[in-house]
Amino acid sequence: MRLWSLHPVYLDCKGLTALWREGLLAQKVLSGNTKGYRNHPQLDRFKRQADPLAAIGAYLREVQHEASRRGYRFDASKILLCGETPRIGVTSGQLAYEFAHLKIKLESRDKATYQRIAALDTLRAHPLFEEIGGGIERWEVGAISPAAA
Numbered sequence: 579m580r581l582w583s584l585h586p587v588y589l590d591c592k593g594l595t596a597l598w599r600e601g602l603l604a605q606k607v608l609s610g611n612t613k614g615y616r617n618h619p620q621l622d623r624f625k626r627q628a629d630p631l632a633a634i635g636a637y638l639r640e641v642q643h644e645a646s647r648r649g650y651r652f653d654a655s656k657i658l659l660c661g662e663t664p665r666i667g668v669t670s671g672q673l674a675y676e677f678a679h680l681k682i683k684l685e686s687r688d689k690a691t692y693q694r695i696a697a698l699d700t701l702r703a704h705p706l707f708e709e710i711g712g713g714i715e716r717w718e719v720g721a722i723s724p725a726a727a
Contacts, residue, residue, distance in 0.1 A: 579604065581620045581637070583668040584676050585702040586644040588695050590688040593680070594645060598652050601638045605658060608634050619717030623666055633666065635659040637706045669712030673701050 579600050586594055604621055606612045608630045615621070627633040638657045645652040677695075684692035703709050 579615060579618050579620055582676060582680075583672055583703055583707050584680065585704050586641050587702070588677070588680060588691075589644075590684060590691040591648075591650075592687065593683070594641065594648075594650070598638070598641050598645065601634065601641055602656055605631070605634045605638065609658060619715075622717075623668075627663060627666065629659075629661070629663060631659045632661040632663040633706065635661065636663045637704065640705050663706070665708040666706055667710040668703050668707040669715065670709055671713035672715045672718075673703055673709060675714045675718060677701055 580597070581600060581604060582589065582593075582597055586597060589597060603612070603615065604618075604624065607615045607618070607621060608624060624630045624633045624637075635657050639654070639660050642652045642654050642657065677698075681692060681696060684695070
């Protein structure tokens with residue numbers, strides 16, 4: 579499961595579609611409607627919120643907005659709760675790591691999107707997240723230094 583901390587604008591079509599599906603799965607887990615993935619570490623930041631369903635709903639809403647902006651039809655009625663929720667901190671190290679990881683994926687999967695984002699100097703987090711100082715999150719198994727990617 580990859581719930582990108584990066585703004586969905588950076589994702590290609592396949593990545594955005596996968597994010598939508600992963601987000602819906604996360605929503606299902608957080609609402610108690612599945613037995614799988616309940617202890618997935620990327621869900622912890624949502625579980626720590628006062629209203630985890632509102633947090634994942636806000637996350638999904640932004641993914642759906644990006645899809646609509648591109649002319650895709652992601653069914654917003656699948657979002658269970660769309661209330662306001664406080665922003666969640668995401669470390670600058672995590673954003674850099676994810677960006678390096680995404681560039682590796684896009685270099686082989688979607689050259690046009692790779693070229694569009696490869697030279698960016700500044701990163702935008704998903705609107706639910708607020709950038710804070712810090713390194714890579716511990717859930718990144720075998721995390722590499724973003725500078726090495």
